[in-house]
């Protein structure tokens with residue numbers, strides 16, 4: 001069964017088209033890396049899939065449920081870690097996770113036990129009761145990741161999940177993603193960190209200017225062009241020649 005299904009999705013913001021006919025089927029138990037240049041439409045696709053943007057044309061289902069009409073049911077089974085989310089800074093991680101857990105109607109005692117354990121594993125035990133106003137970007141990202149996974153969702157959408165994380169935390173998140181998928185979960189995530197995408201994705205989907213321009217395992221994509229994902233990405237999305245642009249940039253700074 002397709003866990004994620006997008007058929008002929010078009011989305012515009014005001015009069016500007018952003019997604020131009022996206023078709024995608026994702027089966028259970030896959031890690032799909034969704035990559036593309038800034039502004040390509042990655043976050044927009046993810047927001048459609050979690051029911052945040054009902055104003056689009058085409059058919060979108062998650063776990064067989066229609067995202068326009070069954071978004072509440074979908075939210076119960078889906079986890080979402082947004083890019084640049086606003087955390088309630090004046091709360092502590094424990095208070096914030098209690099709040100999120102209650103939105104999912106989880107038992108408060110169960111949430112507390114689970115939240116403390118997850119915070120410990122992310123080395124945040126000492127900060128469990130500190131206000132998040134003082135948190136670094138990486139610490140916030142860890143709390144966000146926990147909040148998106150707290151209800152043990154079947155399908156997980158991650159928008160730049162590694163943002164701000166140090167090297168050890170990146171290794172840990174990669175391992176968690178792998179183990180979640182081994183457990184039967186499905187992960188759909190966007191990232192700009194090509195070597196991570198290359199290493200952990202079962203499938204890589206490249207979007208450029210609102211259209212999918214490549215889709216396959218890294219080995220399949222490499223078969224077309226035997227290069228690193230970074231080089232392949234640059235070629236396919238027309239962002240080759242960065243050294244020339246860098247030179248012009250530095251030159252412009254001097255003038």
Ligand SMILES: Nc1ncnc2c1ncn2[C@@H]1O[C@H](COP(=O)(O)OP(=O)(O)OP(=O)(O)O)[C@@H](O)[C@H]1O
Nearest residue numbers: 013014018036037038039040041042043044045083
């Ligand atoms: N709420 C909005 N109103 C108007 N335009 C928007 C809105 N959200 C996104 N856009 C535009 O839609 C396009 C796609 O944005 P989106 O955030 O989906 O891109 P992205 O691929 O996630 O980019 P990035 O890698 O920079 O996060 C961009 O041109 C963006 O300016």
